[in-house]
Amino acid sequence: MVEYSCKKCNYRTTYKSHYERHCLSKKHIKNNNYQDKLSYYKCYQCKYKTTRKDCYENHIKKHINNYNTNKNISFEEFKNFQFEMMERLDEKDQKIIELVNKSNTTNITNNNQTVYNYIVNNIKPTTNIHSELEKPLTDEEIQYITANPALDGVYFFINNRFLKDRSNDEKILVCCDVARNKYYYFGKDDKWHLDMKLKYFFKQVYNKLSNIYIKPIEFNTSEYDKKKFLDKVQKQVDGYNGLNKTLKDKPIKLLHKINKDTIIIK
16 A cells, blocks of 8 residues: 655645645744645736736736737736736646655555565564464463453563563564554464554454353352352453454554554564
8 A cells, every 4th residue: 555645744645646735834934835726826027916806807807908009918818927827827737646656656565566575575473363372371371361351461462472571583473563553473474464453463362362262151059149140251252342342443553652662663
């Protein structure tokens, strides 16, 4: 996916049409010291400009009156000349936008390729996310996950297995673009794989951790009274719902916690 950006305005979008519209906005023109040629009716005989068409036509009439020595120049002819000049400038603006877009697309493509090449050539871990996921859950992990809010519990599991105490050349999960949540994970095929917003990775983590909450709870009269039993069932349901929200429905908070530990800048 191509991203169009304007550094001076701190503007980013993945839509070309939105970027073109931004290039012609007042904010962009002001930040780049441009003159807004599309918002004004401009006179090319003097420096007059206005946003009102009626004022513009009245101004042109004054020029026509000054040409009283040349009776062949009509108001319509002079006005058409003005509009023709405006159209030429519009075409010039469009060419500038096309050149900027072409330059940005090339730079973005080259930058993405550079980051990917850096990861492939410099980060060669001895393990992968699938090997780490296959390891059974420890008592410490289960205890922490069930005793804390879902966001904290999931982050603890991910940090403990995939991020903590890993040197740069042993990373198995890296982020190369925080704004777009662009990640790569190292798989069991010993290759790096693109995973936007960590959708694949979060799905695998969800499948692993959901086993904590789907175990049946048997009612034992010697261990529980009804209230304690129902409280334990409710806690299990809340934990399962929290897991869904953290990893599936609204993963943005988890991504924010993870990106600081996985960011890589080439």
